[in-house]
Amino acid sequence: MTAIAHVLKRPLLSNHFSRFWLSTAMARGSIVDTSPPVHRELKDKLDRSLFHKTIQVLAVKVPPAKAGTILKAEAMRGTIIDFPKMKSVLPTQDGERLVLLRFGEEDHIPDKARYFLASQAGPLQPHSIELGYDYWTADDILGAILPEELLKGAPSGFATVGHVAHLNLNEEYLPYKYLIGEVVLDKNRNIRTVVNKLNSIHSQFRYFQMELLAGEPDYVVEHSESDCRFTFDFSKVYWNSRLHTEHARLVSSFTREDVVADVFAGVGPFALPAARKGCAVLANDLNPESYKYLDINIQNNKVSTLVRSSCEDGKDFIRSSVIRVLDQPFPPPRNIISKTQQLRAKKLAREEGKLEQGPANEFAASTTDLSGCQRQRITQYVMNLPDSAITFLGAFRGLLSAANAGGRDLSGVYDADSSMPTVHCYCFAREPEPEKAEINIRERVEEQLGGPLEAEVSLFHVRSVAPNKEMYCISFRLPRTIAFAS
Numbered sequence: 366m367t368a369i370a371h372v373l374k375r376p377l378l379s380n381h382f383s384r385f386w387l388s389t390a391m392a393r394g395s396i397v398d399t400s401p402p403v404h405r406e407l408k409d410k411l412d413r414s415l416f417h418k419t420i421q422v423l424a425v426k427v428p429p430a431k432a433g434t435i436l437k438a439e440a441m442r443g444t445i446i447d448f449p450k451m452k453s454v455l456p457t458q459d460g461e462r463l464v465l466l467r468f469g470e471e472d473h474i475p476d477k478a479r480y481f482l483a484s485q486a487g488p489l490q491p492h493s494i495e496l497g498y499d500y501w502t503a504d505d506i507l508g509a510i511l512p513e514e515l516l517k518g519a520p521s522g523f524a525t526v527g528h529v530a531h532l533n534l535n536e537e538y539l540p541y542k543y544l545i546g547e548v549v550l551d552k553n554r555n556i557r558t559v560v561n562k563l564n565s566i567h568s569q570f571r572y573f574q575m576e577l578l579a580g581e582p583d584y585v586v587e588h589s590e591s592d593c594r595f596t597f598d599f600s601k602v603y604w605n606s607r608l609h610t611e612h613a614r615l616v617s618s619f620t621r622e623d624v625v626a627d628v629f630a631g632v633g634p635f636a637l638p639a640a641r642k643g644c645a646v647l648a649n650d651l652n653p654e655s656y657k658y659l660d661i662n663i664q665n666n667k668v669s670t671l672v673r674s675s676c677e678d679g680k681d682f683i684r685s686s687v688i689r690v691l692d693q694p695f696p697p698p699r700n701i702i703s704k705t706q707q708l709r710a711k712k713l714a715r716e717e718g719k720l721e722q723g724p725a726n727e728f729a730a731s732t733t734d735l736s737g738c739q740r741q742r743i744t745q746y747v748m749n750l751p752d753s754a755i756t757f758l759g760a761f762r763g764l765l766s767a768a769n770a771g772g773r774d775l776s777g778v779y780d781a782d783s784s785m786p787t788v789h790c791y792c793f794a795r796e797p798e799p800e801k802a803e804i805n806i807r808e809r810v811e812e813q814l815g816g817p818l819e820a821e822v823s824l825f826h827v828r829s830v831a832p833n834k835e836m837y838c839i840s841f842r843l844p845r846t847i848a849f850a851s
Contacts, residue, residue, distance in 0.1 A: 396467070396468050396469060396470070396473045397420050397421075397422055397467060397468065397469050398420070399418075399420060399448055399496065400505065400509070401416050401418065401496075401501045401505050401506060401508075401509045402415060402416060402417070402418055402509065403509045404416075404509060404510060405509075405510060405511070405512055405513075407510050407544060408540060408541060408544065409543055409544070410543070410544075411510075411543075411544050411547040411548065413498040413551075414498075416497065416498040416501065416506065416509075417495070417496065417497050417498070418495075418496045419493055419494070419495055419496070420469070420493070420494050420496065421469045421491055421492070421493055421494075422446060422465055422466055422467065422468065422469055422491075422492050422494060423465075423466045423468055423469065423470075423471065423474070423489045423490070423491060423492070424455075424463045424464060424465045424466060424489070424490055424491075424492040425463070425464050425466070425482055425486040425487060425488075425489060425490070426457065426461050426462070426463055426464075426486070426487055426490065427461065427462055427464060427485070427486045427487070428461060428462070429460070429461070429462050431462075431485065431486065432454050432462040432464055434485065435464050435481075435482075435485060435486065436453065436454070436464065438481055438485075440477045440478050440480070440481035441478050441481060441482075443467075443475070444466055444467065444468070444474060444475060444478040445464065445465070445466060445467065446465040446466060446467040447467065448467070450500055451465070451494065452465075453465055463492060464486075465492060465494075466489075471489055498551075502552065503548045503549060503551070503552035503553075506548050506552075507544075507545060507548055510541070510544055510548075511538075511541060515537060515538065515541075518535075523549065524606045524607075525555075525556065525606075526586050526588055526599055526604060526606055527586025527587050527588050527599070528555065528556060528557040528558055528583070528586060529556070529557075529558045529559075529560060529584060529586055529599050530549055530550075530553065530556045530558070530559045530560070531559075531560045531561070531562055531575065531599075532545070532546075532549070532559070532560070532561050532562070532578070533561070533562050534561050542561055542578055543578055543579065545578065546559040546561070546577075546578025546579035546580075547559075547578075547579045549578075549579065550579040550580045556580070557580050557581050557583065558577070558579075558580040558581050558582070558583055558584065559577070559578045559579040559580050560575040560576060560577055560578060560584075560599075560600075561575060561576050561578050562574075562575050563575060563576060573603075575599075575600055584598050584599045584600040584601070585597070585598050585599075586598075586599050588604075590609050590612065590634065590638075591609070591612060591613055591616065591634075591637075591638040591641070592638070592641060593633070593637040593638055593641060593662070593666050594662070594665055594666060595632055595633065595634070595637070595658075595662050596632075596658055596661050596662060596665065597632040597654075597655075597658040597662075598654060598658065601652075601654040602631060602632055602652060602654050602655045602658060603631050603652075603655070604631065604632065604634075607828060608634070608749075608827070608828075609634075611827050611828075611838070612634045612635055612638065613638070614825075615635065615747065615789060615838070616635060616638045616639050616642060619639055619642060619644050619745060620643075620644075621642055621643025621644060621698040621699070622644075622698050622740070622744075623639070623644045623645070623744045623745050624644070624645045624646075624647075624690055624695060624740050624741075624742060624743045624744050624745070625639050625644050625645070625646045625647070625743075625744070625745040625746075625747060626646075626647045626649075626682075626683070626686045626743050626745070626746045626747070626786075627639075627646060627647065627648045627649065627747045627749075628649055628679045628682055628683060628746060628747065628748045628750075628754075628757065629649070629650060629651075629679060629747075629748060629749050629750040629754065630648035630649055630650045630655070630659060630674075630747075631650055631652075631655050631659070631749070632650075632655055632658045632659050632662055633648060633659050633662045633663065633672075635747050635749065636648035636659070636663075636672055637662055637663070637666050637668060637672070640663075640666075640668035640671040640672045641666065641668060643671075643698050643699055644671070644745075645671050645672075645690075645695035645696075645698075645740050646668075646671060646672045646673070647672075647673050647675070647682075647686055647689065647690065647743075648663075648672050648673070648674050648675070649674070649675045649676070649677055649679070649682040650676060651676060651677065651678055651679065652676075653676060656674060656675075656676035659674050660674055670696070671695070673689075679748075679750070679754075679757045679760070680757055680759075680760040683746070683757065683760035683761060683764065684760050684764065684769060686743055686746075687743060687764060687765060687769075687770065687775065688769075688770055688771065690740070690741055690742065690743055691741050691742075691770075691773075691775070691778065694739035694740055694741035695739065695740040695741075696739065696740070697738055697739060697740065698740070741778065742778050742779060742784065742786075743786050744786050744787065745786060745787050745789065746761075746786055746787070746788045746789065746843075747789050748788065748789065748790040748791060749791045750791065751791040751792050751793050751836055752793065754790050754791055754792060755790060755792050755806075755809050755810055755813055756813060757813075758788075758790065758810060758813035758814050759813050759814070759815065761788065761814060761843055761847060761848060762814060762815050762816075762847050762848075762850050763847075763848070763849070763850045763851060764843075764848050765779055765848040765849050766848075766849055766850060766851055768851065775849075776849070779845075779848070782819075782820070782842065782845060785842050785843045785844070785845055785848060786842075786843050787821070787840055787841065787842055787843070788840065788841055788842075788843055789838055789839075789840045790810065790838070790839050790840075790841075791827070791836065791837070791838050792806055792809070792836075792837055792838075792839065793830065793834055793835065793836055793837075794806055794834075794835050794837055795833050795834060795835075796835075797833055797835070799824075799826065802824075802835060802837065803824050806824065806837060806839050807822070807824075807839070810839060810841070814844075814847050815847065815850070816844060816846055816847045816850075817844070818841050818844065819842065819844045820842060821840075821841060821842040822839070822840070822841040822842075823839070823840050823841075824837055824838070824839050824840075825837065825838045825839075825840070
């Protein structure tokens, strides 16, 4: 079972990255205490029936026509009840209206408001309001459950992928993980599954291990990014919701003439948007589950003519990629015509009698236009495996040599420095200073390539992963001396 949703980074419980806990009474500035009952004895099982409270407020009974006057009066500003999920005016059995105040005792009502009410309404009367578990926010409930010493440093948020919310709980919160999971599930209606990422990562395929905290054990999600739809099993493939801007940044640098070789393609966050742009793509991933969903996503996004998938070791893929494209070139790039242009062209064709009416007739011939030559030269390599991608760079040494090309001379295809492919290699650096990080990364890259980088080298800081752990993308033109090395 799947659900379509955008990947979101949310506060653990309410508005974007708000404080984790917030005292309801303090936040709402009222004398009436609407905070939930405190039950710090809870640990493994959430008992929702414990969260019930009756609060007493004052009210005035007025005719229906008078209620609006009281609500709008300047003298009543800050006096009418304005709590979330509560109505400030209630009907009575005799057809009158009860206007609820935010105070439980008359002495707490400002003098200005009391004088106004005395002139406009009858006597004040008590009114009971019943609050239950559904009334309070997740912040409120968890603030009443967790030990006081854990409130200050509580987790600040969770990310969602489709219907799955995934948390990264610190060790001190693990004894309360199931309580936290249940509350997150209860208070976020679009969430069906809540998981906690564990510290362990699959040694070969690099996806996070996770444990179910609450909800359904359903990890197959659908997620939309860059006008593409992705389906995947979140528990078996690598997906990082924080990288969507990086995916877009790199793809924006491609042109539709490019042939992109995505060495660690995953389920296609680089490959599919590139293909939608018009690029030809070789997409590879060693993880059979990633490969499975990559194929599904290729079909669902209707880019099967532009994306060829494989499930191989990264080094083997790099070594064979050049010959694959040479022996089976991609068709020339298509001139993408917008939907508006398509509709105009279709209308014109019908007016000229060149297109018959009827649902069976497709208007494909003029929606896209082939131009240029067959694409048989790889222009971009994407290597998004920051933990170890640099160690795969040795596969580029001798990539274009006759020995690797089955005895063929590729100097006519890759005939100039400008025709050499650009490599985009993601990596981590422990150096906090950008200048030192650049020196460190360049040294590691050159060591693996077996030679120095030349022109067109750039380094882009992607994000801070942890203290003293930065993610970078180094982009460089593959030197001819390395690519043609014997």
